[in-house]
Amino acid sequence: MEVSLRGKTCLITGATHGIGLTTAKLFSELGARVIGIGRNVPEVNKGVEFVKLDLTSRADVLSFIERYKREVGVIDVLINNASVNSRYSVLDITLEELDRMIELEVVSPILLSRMAAELMIKNKVKGKIINVSAIQAYKPLESSLAYSTVKGALISMSRSLAVDLGKYGIQVITVLPGPVYTKGEEVPEDLDRRAATLLRRMGRPQEVARLLAFLSSDLNTFITGSEIIIDGGRLISRRPDPDEITSGKV
Template sequence: MEVKFDGKRALVTGAGKGIGRDLAKALVKCSAEVFALSRTQEDLDSLVQEYPGIHPVQCDLADPEATKAAVESVGPIDLLVNNAGIIIQESFLDVTLDTFDKVMNVNVRSVMQVSQIVAKGMVERGTGGSIVNVSSLASKSAVKDTTSYCASKGALDMMSKVMALELGPHKIRVNTVNPTIVMTDMGIKVWSDPAKSGPMLARIPLGKFVEVDDVVHAILFLLSDKAAMVNGINLPIEGGFLTS
């Protein structure tokens, strides 16, 4: 199945590393004009060295004013992927208000803010569009020591459904992808110990963790006209974990 985005302008947040970085490159290969947003300038510099056609946008999404300026500066967007997110591990009894606010601000509030700016432009132009929010299986299955993260992804899933409900009449589709452990550089580092990964793998019928391309391909599908009647879903990417 070939996916093409000729003439489309795409914005990817959290594009400096991992899923966002590979997605930005995949979108270029699919003929989209890509704007890559990241907090880290060095990551953007190296991305542009690989793919000179990508437009870098440096911004810390925890800063609402900077976020507004950055997103408005890129102009009209047809395809939006809210991929940026943070996780801070603390046991429930040790979660601080500061930690909770930091995680919610990036994982939920910034998604709302970025999406509002982009969607208003889509509505004004009357051209429709597609938004994919990168959530997590942690919205559906509790993970120890990740109260703030799990709460943020649960909130993101429901916010995405409301977005789909309200933006659908404007021909704007909104969906989420919900992967389990993804083998990014960080994922490989954290889950390389068989003693830790073994029990988790035992709960996945396919017997393996998610690769970055598994998530990228799902996002490309949801962004594309191939998914023209897919709206308001949370797509688990987890090898059958939820069946156990």
């Protein structure tokens, strides 16, 4: 069985770098119409319709939603993937930083999920809403209060959405990546060797993208309200994380 997204309209946030960009490109290759949201639009837009949008601005998000409903009007898959690192403890985080993280990774996903659900119900589409969390929701790194908090919120949000939307045939899933290298095409060999996963290497964006493609496809018919971990066994590994990860450099 081959994964196909032909004929589907997919909206992906955080689609201009890392896992989001890799996912957007793969979805386009699999036949989807892909609308990618990000703060910086790539110069090469082949196969993906990129929209520049600051998801920390509630006014901008609401404006985008009205425009999307008016100009596109259909959605089969929403992937709330946008994320930024935030390395503060409870002792030094500012209210500005806390507000920024909540707007980006809680408020915006809720608003976009509401839009997606409304359009899916209106068009009788049994669609997919997928929220990309992180294993830090379960196992926080030091000085990652806001990041771990919002990633945990995405899990609870997905479960609540699944309860509300299941009667419409809409599936809601949370994906929790572990240590995935997104700083370049090639993972430094030394970092790969020291990765604290059971597989003794860092994850690659394309590995997460392939999982998201399956979950977004018609092959996925009975998963909802669930968390799917893709971390190479990091959560049950007793190996220590490399300094580059604990310090937030990668």
